[in-house]
Amino acid sequence: MDAFWIILTASLAATCCSLLGCYLILRQMAMVGDAISHAVLPGIVIAYLFTGSLDSPLILLGAGLFGVLTTFLIEFFHRKIRVQADAAIGVTFTWLFAIGIILISLFAGQVDLDQDCVLYGEIAYVPLNRWITESGYDLGPTTIWTLGSVTILILLFIGIGYKELFLTTFDAGFAAAIGISTSLWYYLLMSAVSLTTVAAFESVGAILVVALIVAPPVTAYLLTDNFKVMLGLSVLVGVVASAGGYFLAVMLNGSIAAAIAVVAGLLCGLAFLFSPTQGIFRKRSTLAEPVDMQLQKQ
């Protein structure tokens, strides 16, 4: 049963991360996901100091605020101060993450958090921390409930804003010209990334979050030309990596989070080699036939 809970947790985290990652990599902003996943740390610590619990919704709020603050800072450095985008990302998130680390070490006695947990996660402990009602009924691991709610929120967000997210990602200029607010959708997307990161960090850790934001969408991107298919495929890849990673970790008796990231990377490598359109070993026959020739045949 523990295996089931662990794989389910990783799969839920993978679903959220992969879906949002599709938009991030197409906006050439994958590293913003990286930045947010680290920069939310001070928000988590501060919220934890106030509430004394990691399960409180305030944690999500505190971290979410810091996530949005990160994107604001990156945009500010990039647009107003005219620092290169990647440099702006690098400065912002290392700074915020370091503040988080200092806060943890300052309040080490009061905070049940440590750097290792933040970076690598403790997915093996997920089944231990259960939500048990007052009447003694066992509702399963608490993480499943948090991650499950966040997954539903992300699915709703993408379902409702599909058109707007698609258009602002592809062509922000045209979107703005027809009256769709590009900055609104940008910050909504970044808030969603922050929320996902926080919900996932406790169980899977910041490093796996980065892997799940980038690797499954890249794999899907190599395999399809259709954006909807890309969204679906990236979730599938994320779930396969979660299950595969768990069994790999059991086999090697190693870290589960790291094994998941390794499997995600391997899947990406396979897609790179065998992609029908861009792969190294693609077949000649899959090259598209010019439309003119198709028309002549008709």
Added chain:
Amino acid sequence: MIVQVKDPVIEVHDLTVSYDRKPVLWDIDLTLPGNSLIGIIGPNGAGKSTLIKAIMGLIPVSSGYAKIYDQELKAVRQQVSYVPQRESVDWDFPASVYDVVLMGRYGKMGLFKRPVKADKDAAMDALTKVGMQAYANRQISQLSGGQQQRVFLARALAQDADIYFMDEPFAGVDIATENAIIELLRTMRDNGKTIIVVHHDLQSAVEYFDWTVLLNMRLVGSGPTAEVLNQELLEKTYGGKLTVLTKVGELLRKKEFPARENPAKATKWKR
């Protein structure tokens, strides 16, 4: 020479735009007539794209304002369409030609709504107008430059607007596409639309546009093409660089060496 029109569709007043506190457009006062094909001409860095972006409210202005149909831009947003520069998007994006053209309908659809049959028909209709119906399911990365431009044009057509702003629609397209596009723009004008085109080729400008705006950070000229495109104003717009240009043009004409294909022979899109 700046001709102001009565009942303009676009009115620009005292417009100044700057990047990094450096002005790129300075004190533009401009009125443009409706139902016409308008060219914005000037050298590189003259602020041509900046002008149309400022009119559409895509970039912040330092001072002044632009009005469309004598109203704030927000009130008439649905009547205005935009064809951005081809290079402004990533053509490796996982989308089909049809997906991109359907985006032209997004503004009318609103949040929560999915495209209905009317939207799908409008998208296919627009693709037919630019002769790309056979490419509807193509992935956009497989298109040539001219085909990409036609797709962008189809997306604007699908929006069924009244005013179209186009940023360098003839840049890097083949001659067949260029002729087909100008043919389409003329049909649109004859149907009562107003089309404002950022353009860099002087020779074709003479034959393409009813109205010409000459721009080089400041407004140099605005009026009917025949009146505005004269030696004096062109020199003011381009500085010394133009003498070389005109000489080359005269030389070509003397040798009766056609610089451009005869537009009458151009392949036309089927309608």
